[in-house]
Amino acid sequence: MMWAVALGDFDITTGGVALGLFTGSTYALLAAGLVLVYRSSGVINFAHSSIGLLGAAFMSLAIQQYGIPYWLAFAVGVLVSAGAGAATEVVVIKPLSSSPKVIPMVAMLGLSTFFVVLSLALNPDGLSGEAFPQPAGMPTGSIGSLLITKPYAAQGIVAPLLLLGLGVFLWLSKTGLAIRGAAANPDVASMSGVPPRTMMVWSWALAGAVSAVAAMFILPTVGVVTPEALGPDLLLRGLAAAAIARFASFGVAVAVALTIGVIEQVMTTSEGAKGWIEIVILAAVALALAAERQRGRKAAEPWTQVGAPHRAPLRPLSIVIAVIAVAAAATVPMYANASDAVNATLVIAVAIVGISVNLVTGLGGQLTLAQFALGGLAGAVSIRAAADNVPFPVAVVCGAVIAGAVSALIAIPSLRVRGPQLAVATLSFALVTSAYLLDRGWLLGTRQSPSRPSGSIGGIDLASGRGYYWVALAALVAVLLLVRWIRRTAFARNVVAVRDNEDAARAMAVSAISTKLQLAFAGGLVAGIGGAIYAHAYTSLSSANFPVALSIDAVTVAVIGGLGSLIGPVLGAAYLVGLPLFLQPPAEARAGIAGIWLILVTQQPRGITGLFDAIRNRMRPHTVTEEAHEAHLEREPFSAQRPSGRLLDVETVTRRFGSITAVEDASLTVDAGEIVGLIGPNGAGKTTLFEIVSGFTRPQTGRVVFCGRDVSRLGPTARARLGIARSFQSAQLFPSLTALETVLVALSSSHDEKRARQLLDEFGIAQYRHVQVGSLPTGLRRVLEMTCAFASSPTLVLLDEPTAGLSSTERESFGDSVMAWRERTGVGIVIIEHDLPVLTRVCDRLVAMNLGRVIANGTPAEVVSHPDVVASYTG
Known part of the structure; x- marks a missing residue:
């Protein structure tokens, strides 16, 4: 029918x-x-x-x-x-x-x-x-x-x-x-x-x-x-x-x-539905991402093998090389014809968009395939603004800001999930932009639009291909300086922390959602600058000038040059875009160009800059040296107000995962200055109770009261800001950051380096301050994690198996440090630990759990000898 x-x-x-x-x-x-x-x-x-x-x-x-x-x-x-x-x-x-x-x-x-x-x-x-x-x-x-x-x-x-x-x-x-x-x-x-x-x-x-x-x-x-x-x-x-x-x-x-x-x-x-299927797909993907919920914790990825290694910077030489490179690039219009000058401008524009990829992907670890689509939006807005007699620099900034806002918007659906989902959402957006958005009459329309700016800046004729090249070069230098500044801020440190270990960052009061949105805006802003420069390089423009392949090229140039490297995208753009533009090779040669960079990346994930680093390290094997251990820093007086009274009251909380009851009707109290040990066999529910207290898991019944306030509905970041600090069993922290940078993340300030050094000194690990966390043994990472837990002047500290991997001497030192901090600050401390001798020495009270329930609560001597506790261990 x-x-x-x-x-x-x-x-x-x-x-x-x-x-x-x-x-x-x-x-x-x-x-x-x-x-x-x-x-x-x-x-x-x-x-x-x-x-x-x-x-x-x-x-x-x-x-x-x-x-x-x-x-x-x-x-x-x-x-x-x-x-x-x-x-x-x-x-x-x-x-x-x-x-x-x-x-x-x-x-x-x-x-x-x-x-x-x-x-x-x-x-x-x-x-x-x-x-x-x-x-x-x-x-x-x-x-x-x-x-x-x-x-x-x-x-x-x-x-x-x-x-x-x-x-x-x-x-x-x-x-x-x-x-x-x-x-x-x-x-x-x-x-x-x-x-x-x-x-x-x-x-x-x-x-x-x-x-x-x-x-x-x-x-x-x-x-x-x-x-x-x-x-x-x-x-x-x-x-x-x-x-x-x-x-x-x-x-x-x-x-x-x-x-x-x-x-x-x-x-x-329908003849008027061109590009609608891409919109439907984008909407469906966005809804699917928004509906998806995080399942379990994401395993740490080896970003230390990709990001730029920590080393003593050669500042004078770097400055000299940069000045020479910019001066040489500025001479291009003097010997190039107008066509070659435009091609060089296009290479610069792609490099700028590649730098935006380096922010979002190299720094933040999120693969985005929409950067040139964002650049296309910025270019269209800039052209429209310039056509309405808006000054060229202002038009470019307007386009860049809108690109930044759109970038943050398309990142929203994938904020709560981890993995490659952002890549799918951004690829969908790139196709929507190319197939639909740019063809709208309020952007580029379906006809060729004049795009080359008129007028001059500092005597440079913008309508000239050679003159416009200098403007593009100036924009590249400005973007490089901007991104260099961003990479040195506390914000960049937080971005790397969220990338390396989002849960640990949230436990240190770093808002993962806010950090990701700010990064998406910054990446879109830089992509918008590159897109506007690219758009104005043409004498006329249409949506065909912004195919999806350009967004893929922008990612590729960042990887070829080296993710995490400031100058890498410039080198990658010169190779991937510059060679085909200037040499016009046949299809076979283009395949060869792609094949060569694939071989490079498989052998050297840091790309071209990684090759330079390897050569430099071979030529100068003693460039990186550990600084001498500084003299003991004077301890600053503890300035936070000492807590008093009841700090924590966990009231009959229950948490089930499907048919498994992890915690059932469990209660726990902690007073100011009290050290409480939480014991029990594996699977007793101790860590799940920590997850409930710290906000990573919500109880299905019961509530959590902290300092007289019901915090049951607050997430881990909000609880950390109220004064709850915690450690994790894995002690992974942030492998790409140094020990000093990790403590600075916990301090939540870019101006507390002296305080961070003092804390490292107090916990006996100051000599490792410039060593990447991923290179530290487990024992030192646990000491560093405890340092971070106490760094933010918390009211309540939760330590999850803090002595695992420590030697007997280090365990003694751990006990002394915990008791010293309690006496000094009046902080409340809860410790999950299997080492009973350590707990009986430092704890005022023990709480025993088994099968999700609290089975004993009292002094260490009372709990250790309790029949139910003995039975839980012996069966």
């Missing part, structure tokens, strides 16, 4: 829905492959659709040049993409496995470009529309007014069967079960004789094969194949489905992909 429904400007027909389900099935294949790879390696494979395109190129070549039958060539293409997927895991993912997840994901962005360019170079005329081979043996027909061609029949018949086969393989076969098991728990799988790394290679190979099938069924139905069409645009359909499924559920991903296909086909029935 055929039917049709009119919905406003849209027509919903039987044929349209069928076509949407057909194309949606190919999106479902892409989504399934993305989920498979993410579950096995924790990486979003941005090269997923491009790996499939490579297999499609081989398949088309085999048929058109060698006359191989369709389905045999089809199998060849599938095997090529499967091999490319497996090779990607072995050659790229494995070498980068010890790097933060951002680095391999950026490598996937570069690999995507490499595979697309390579595919077009292999078969430039056989990858689109009617030129691409049609599936053999497929039926044809019609559904209503829709003509079912062979490619659509393949999408509707073969793709669903392959999805079903993939599901059967993963859920019923031994290899499939091994793949899923290794992805769920690599350690258990390894102990069971299943090699996780081998299973990961299998996952990538399967995903590659699936993407090849999707590409070979999609290509006959599209027009001209471009890097945009088979890159971010197509990938977004599968990526959005996988993201909404939280990269976990194959079934949900398939259902969402089919829905996207149907909605897309319905929207094509």
